[in-house]
Amino acid sequence: MTRKKLIKAFRSGDMHLTYKMNDVNERLIFPKIRNVNNGDFSTTISFTLPYGLDPKLLKKNYYVFEQYFGQNGELHGDVKRFTLTVNKGALPKELTYNYAKIELKLEGIGMPIVCGKDNACNWMVYDAISEPNCLISGEPGAGKSTQLRSILTTLIQYNTSNELHIYLGDLKMSEFFLCKGVEHVKSVCVYLEDLTGQVSITSKSDTIIK
Structure with missing residues (x-):
């Protein structure tokens, strides 16, 4: 047909x-x-x-x-x-995060940033090492925080704690409490003065998320 x-x-x-x-x-x-x-x-x-x-x-x-x-x-x-x-149709209104389903798409990428799905419902992933800038924007309630948490979750599962060090600034005091205690996460700061001076590179292999 x-x-x-x-x-x-x-x-x-x-x-x-x-x-x-x-x-x-x-x-x-x-x-x-x-x-x-x-x-x-x-x-x-x-x-x-x-x-x-x-x-x-x-x-x-x-x-x-x-x-x-x-x-x-x-x-x-x-x-x-x-x-x-x-x-065949419109994209679903919600995407359920499942690392096992997107893991194959990450092969060979140094620092994978999962952006969602394209019009054909294929996962969209880019490498933050070659494209280090990422802007997440949208109106209140659009899912910016959810997207950011899914990005961090993917990076934590993809990299070991020796390969990836994460320093989080949570000035809204509501976004990153779930990350406390994660081995990759070196600090979760809720005040600007606490965040200042937290980030330091201790070796060439360190990857820093600010």
Whole structure:
């Protein structure tokens, strides 16, 4: 069904090559569909263009994909190979934190920051070592504190207490009481004067969270 719908989209958007067999007949050569993967939250379709087909046609006529598959889709590719990802629905309003389910996504990352999920419900993770700045913003009650606690929880489980030292400033006196007693956490300060001078690097292997 998905393959047939994609072929119809190619035909409707004139995304094909046309060879005349004679004065009456002609042959249409469409992009070749390599794989269709139906996941729980999205469908991913991989295809390649025939030689001679301008890849700009895909972006120019992207509205045709939206007409056939809806507006919850994304097209990625360069010159010949492309992937169309069609999301099946909206993201869930709440995400349940489960380290075991995201652990495989963290492999090879020095300091993983888990940001949530993308439109295809895949976990989004970046490395704070190469991208050290993180801004969490939102209106009251949007979940900023919850997001920060999930980031700290992931880092604590991913790194040993020798690899990671955490110094927390909790000026609201409500956010980090759960972290008291955790081996990685060297201090939880609730007054600014207590936080001053707390952070010190004792070795090159120390990683500091402020």
